[in-house]
């Protein structure tokens with residue numbers, strides 16, 4: 001992440017288009033805003049438009065604006081985001097979802113620095129930096145025929161990649177503490193917590209499919225559940241659906257262990273599990289995911305004296 005922060009220091013002052021690729025909740029909009037704040041345009045507006053699930057008419061109207069009477073319900077002239085973000089930055093989230101028709105209009109607008117609002121014959125100029133983003137790498141969207149190649153070259157001048165939270169090992173505990181402290185302060189609760197080892201391990205190993213947004217929600221939940229004077233937090237305070245998901249993962253892990261072939265079990269492993277269970281064969285077999293009969297056979301083959309391991 002440090003390399004990324006260094007990169008945006010260099011990228012921000014330029015006028016180049018930036019494309020941010022990252023899963024949902026990784027902080028694409030936050031990063032786009034940071035680039036805007038570090039740019040000479042910082043005193044201008046930062047406007048975000050989510051391009052997912054927009055009909056063509058709505059996308060065009062949002063981008064380029066419309067005049068009164070240009071379609072049913074257009075009761076007044078409405079400027080589009082391209083001109084509302086004049087002297088500032090327009091952030092187009094999920095840009096790959098724009099239809100070919102809207103992509104071609106956007107391309108023309110960016111090439112000519114002018115556009116016509118819906119229902120108007122008058123061209124408008126604009127001075128807006130475009131930062132766009134999506135969960136798909138833009139080059140891949142082009143290869144799959146979903147995105148125009150010429151627009152790709154306009155938008156992808158500086159490509160940035162935001163890694164998913166599960167790969168940001170250093171950030172996970174820091175962000176957890178940051179959000180916990182943030183929400184606790186809001187509720188006038190203590191801001192420094194002792195996190196149990198089980199909770200810390202869970203924070204580090206959970207895959208965080210919703211990325212930072214999910215982590216933020218978990219912290220909001222946990223902080224709302226902690227009694228005002230409690231100073232330590234354990235895994236049991238996590239939301240129930242997450243704990244149940246965790247149990248499912250554990251059950252799957254157990255099931256996959258259950259599928260192990262006895263031939264994969266080494267003598268050292270068997271000895272370690274046996275010792276951990278004080279020689280208890282039923283428990284050892286269960287933990288190794290094999291039947292008791294198989295355990296007896298392995299003990300015999302490996303010439304292990306169970307009396308010695310008890």
Ligand SMILES: Nc1ncnc2c1ncn2[C@@H]1O[C@H](COP(=O)(O)OP(=O)(O)OP(=O)(O)O)[C@@H](O)[C@H]1O
Pocket residue numbers: 022023024025026027028029030031093212213216
């Ligand atoms: N580094 C960070 N530090 C603190 N908060 C962060 C950080 N990155 C993201 N967030 C927070 O996580 C949430 C999700 O961020 P953001 O909306 O920027 O993600 P996104 O990738 O644009 O999501 P989506 O693709 O779903 O729109 C926001 O509440 C944001 O403030």
